[in-house]
Amino acid sequence: IPIYLLHSPVHWRPIEYWIESAARCKRKGLLDTMGLSNCDANQVRRAVAAGDKYGIDIVLNQVHYSLLDYNSPALQEMQRVCQELNVRVVGFSPIGQGLLTDGLTTESFQSNRPAKMYRLKLEDIQPLRSCVRELATKYKKSMAQIALQWCICHDVLPLVGCRTLRQAQDSLGAATGDWCLEPDDVAKLDALALQRSNLQSKGWKRSIFVSLFGIIMIICRTMDAIGFGMVKQAKA
Numbered sequence: 001i002p003i004y005l006l007h008s009p010v011h012w013r014p015i016e017y018w019i020e021s022a023a024r025c026k027r028k029g030l031l032d033t034m035g036l037s038n039c040d041a042n043q044v045r046r047a048v049a050a051g052d053k054y055g056i057d058i059v060l061n062q063v064h065y066s067l068l069d070y071n072s073p074a075l076q077e078m079q080r081v082c083q084e085l086n087v088r089v090v091g092f093s094p095i096g097q098g099l100l101t102d103g104l105t106t107e108s109f110q111s112n113r114p115a116k117m118y119r120l121k122l123e124d125i126q127p128l129r130s131c132v133r134e135l136a137t138k139y140k141k142s143m144a145q146i147a148l149q150w151c152i153c154h155d156v157l158p159l160v161g162c163r164t165l166r167q168a169q170d171s172l173g174a175a176t177g178d179w180c181l182e183p184d185d186v187a188k189l190d191a192l193a194l195q196r197s198n199l200q201s202k203g204w205k206r207s208i209f210v211s212l213f214g215i216i217m218i219i220c221r222t223m224d225a226i227g228f229g230m231v232k233q234a235k236a
Contacts, residue, residue: 008037068194095160118196120194144170
């Protein structure tokens with residue numbers, strides 16, 4: 001495995017435990033490097049220190065990164081630390097699952113997951129959307145391409161989910177061709193960006209989720225141990 005990602009820093013065991021375990025797997029030839037996901041600045045520091053100690057490189061941190069959360073102090077601190085420690089930031093949901101695209105409607109906004117997660121109202125993002133739309137006209141690009149190019153200008157690798165060939169082609173157009181956002185335009189977007197980062201979300205909510213998942217895993221393993229939950233082929 002070229003890069004193995006630790007999906008969330010919220011576990012019963014400290015992050016150093018998982019880094020040490022990954023280093024053991026590396027020595028066995030099972031993986032090469034390790035990545036993080038949803039880790040804040042302090043967790044990145046701890047992970048890199050543990051990687052140095054146990055002998056495995058921490059190469060990336062995958063986080064929610066877009067114009068919806070850029071002005072979050074926690075997000076910006078995390079990015080500074082990643083730059084200092086040579087950890088690449090990979091941004092998922094860079095177009096807010098449609099919030100920063102041409103196709104957003106009142107109906108689609110109502111069912112938009114990031115909008116619900118961050119408790120956004122449509123008017124909260126209208127100034128930002130207006131600026132993105134203005135720049136899309138200026139550069140003759142789509143709103144999504146402007147949002148993705150903005151990520152690239154901040155040295156973030158945008159991770160885009162595409163459902164159609166057209167969406168894939170549009171996403172590629174953000175990083176290909178002889179164009180990029182001018183610094184003044186990047187600054188305009190920076191000023192209008194929101195600060196709704198999930199790195200600022202309350203840890204106890206994520207802890208509850210992990211605890212419930214852990215209980216389910218204990219039940220499943222107990223069923224396996226007493227002969228339930230496994231098909232005969234799996235037992236063999």
